[in-house]
Amino acid sequence: MNRRLHIIAGLLPVFLSSLCAHAQTVDFRESIPSAVLMDNDTVKTLMFNDMYIYPRREFTSKKQEKAYSKLVRDVKKTLPYAKLIRAMLVETYEYLQTLPDDKAREAHLKRIETELFEEYKPVMKKMTLTQGKLLIKLIDRECNQNSYTILKAFLGPLRAGFWNIFAVMFGASLKSNYDPTGKDAATEQVVQLVEMELI
Secondary structure (H helix, E strand, C coil): CHHHHHHHHHHHHHHHHCCCCCCCCCCHHHHCCCEEEECCEEEECCCCCCCCCCCCCCCCCHHHHHHHHHHHHHHHHHHHHHHHHHHHHHHHHHHHCCCCCHHHHHHHHHHHHHHHHHHHHHHHHCCCHHHHHHHHHHHHHHHCCCHHHHHHHHHCHHHHHHHHHHHHCCCCCCCCCCCCCCCCHHHHHHHHHHHCCCC
């Protein structure tokens, strides 16, 4: 039963990866010139990524420290997959726009789903249920909408509802939303530190 939980928690997001709706990403660094003219002099300009400063984390117990270490481990394991899903989503969405009709689009989505299942099943089987839930939330963070909404847009409400019921049976929910300033604030802090390669 435990193995089945791992497989389900891990494979649900894999199916989502080919189905996410188009996420707009803008790289403002591309619009900033590498040099500007100031008072008849050329000045080199550099654009840096956002930098977040957090106070040093103090733990009041070993349990708290262990929970934080586990969160860091889980984010480091799942965040790359959430980012991969976003990239695959954009690529898949753009490719779908080039296909002539719904039949061709559906065939392409089915093929992608099969390929993803074969490629990522071994990796996802090794994820815990907690990591699977975290991945669902990080998909919402990266795609700007929850997994249920994404599935509903591509598969329709009936199949999306089926997948959500399936997830709920194992303590997860495809309707989970990422709340970076509320209940997921600690996760967001870890995500930002991981993205800055500080942890």
